[in-house]
Amino acid sequence: MNENWFRPAFDRMDAAGKQALMESLAARYQMTFLGLHTFDRWGQSCTTGLFEKDGREFVFVPGDTVTLGWERFAVGLDPDSRKELDDLFQEWEIEQAPEELVRAVMAPVRQATIGPMLVGRKLEELCWEPVKMSDPRVTAHPDWLKKFRDFAWSDLDSLTLHQSARIERMKNGFQIWIYNRTDHDALLAGLEQQGLSLPTADEWAYLCGGGCRTLFPWGDGMDYSMHLHHFESEEDQGKSYDMEEPNFFGLSIAYDPYKREVVKADAFTTCGGDGGCNICGGLGIFLGYLPCSPHCKPEVQEDKELNGDYDFCRPVIRVQTSGWKMGQPGDAG
Template sequence: MNEKLSRPQFNQMDTTEKQTLMESLAARYDMTFLGLHTFDRWDQSCTTGIFEKDGRKFVFVPGDTVTLGWERFAVGLNQESREELEYLFREWEMEPQNPEEMIRESMAPVRQAAIGPMLVGRELEELCWEPVALDDPRLRPEWLEEFRQFALTGRDSLTLVGHARFERDGDGWQAALYHRMDYSDFRSQLQKQGLSLPTADEWAYLCGGGCRTLFPWGDGLDYSMRLHWFEDMDEDENRPYDMEEPNFFGLSIAYDPYMREVVQADRLTTCGGDGGCNICGGLGPFLGFLPCSPHCKPEVQEDNELNGDYDFYRPIIRLENYD
């Protein structure tokens, strides 16, 4: 790894040096350099470059050698999370369990990983859906009729599973067609664009930055956060979900357990969510968000067909040969 692109050295560079380095990266990868920005969150910080290409925003993430995986609390489970688990054990008439042992079963083993520098997509992107006009001839008459009936209800989103989707967009509607997609075919498409997916280890670094706590902010859930699926939306509709806000690398990552992030592997593998299984199972916020931990075991899916309702992706460019 080029020393300048490793996190310890990169963080010590002054603004002029970083500016020059970022401009050279933009030229090399045919991107627009939008400027330097400091991301400071959860006791980690990085002043880095933001880029744009083909409508996507990327951020430069320096490489590092970090410890990943989890086997015990670094600080200890906070009182609120402990009480939530104890309540669940009673509700489900389970024998009281050691929370550390129970959580360890879901976590990947502790390991050292050398992570290379990357340009990383700041936002998760959809799979399988193609936005289309409402008069697109591929939208079947029976789908449009169902949509017309639905539009009268005043609700905002209709999904005809495996076929089409209609979402309210201001005063109008946005339609989308569903295309079945195979994991290996999708990776080939990305490769032709000069893009890749992060590996599970790279994803864990992008999410946790090498943190040794269960979550980037600590060992328990922070109940002062505004969390997807556990907020009364009427209270403050415009307040953003805390976990969706950019992390210390400037990434919006691991904020919604329903959204599985596809990573690079031999078979379709996902991180950062379980498709909402724990939440649907009534397991509450702590266990509901446990799959969003950077240390959670990657989930190898049963087949290689991507699921456009639950699977999402984050494009990256590895800077392997940068000198």
């Protein structure tokens, strides 16, 4: 395989070389190349290509051979995180050492070779379909329409009828969604029809952590200076969420423990969140965000049905580099 598709060699390429490679990539996968962009965060950086296709924005992520998984703190638990855990353990009468508790929910250490990918930059919602108020699937429910009218005269920004319908107040009116039940197999089949896939658990861990050996991409503890989902103060209202900002690959990933990211596996499996279980259970910021660690064990769900309130997906295209000729379009793989 051409080494230029892998991170060490790709990072050494000059702008002209990357430009040519990205233009060739755009031609092969029938995408619009938006240009090169440098992403620099948490001690890692990557100058890579941005693309657009069918309303989605993708970024090229070079492959690499990395160590994934976790068994001990690489630097050491910082004082603020240790104090939070000490107070929590005392309150809950937990006798385990913090490192033992963390290790129990982390995936084992392993080497993995990750191939190059075109990766959707943002999570995509599942099950919810945007529709117009006149859609017969909406007008067939007078009770929905009454609740929507009541909502319109209220001060609320949104209203959700559990796994049925949703309405949100927009700048230019209202947007309605209806809920379509679907399962893991249907999601994979639908993506495959579009020439897309999902990252595997190992690929997801690489996209999230880039091969970092610390517990989180930024270090071994929680950074309490960050503006975090579900832990915002009044003065933080309206500010962007730090973890949601693009990482070193340009991806908005693993920023909200309530959002489980579906990965490619034989069974319905998720990474990047626990549906908010730890936060709902009152376990605080550190343990609340622990499922967002790139090293956390993937969670195999009990059934195949997706939950549109908690399950999200990130489309990827694995770049097929065999027989690649620069500048010549080929079949998508």
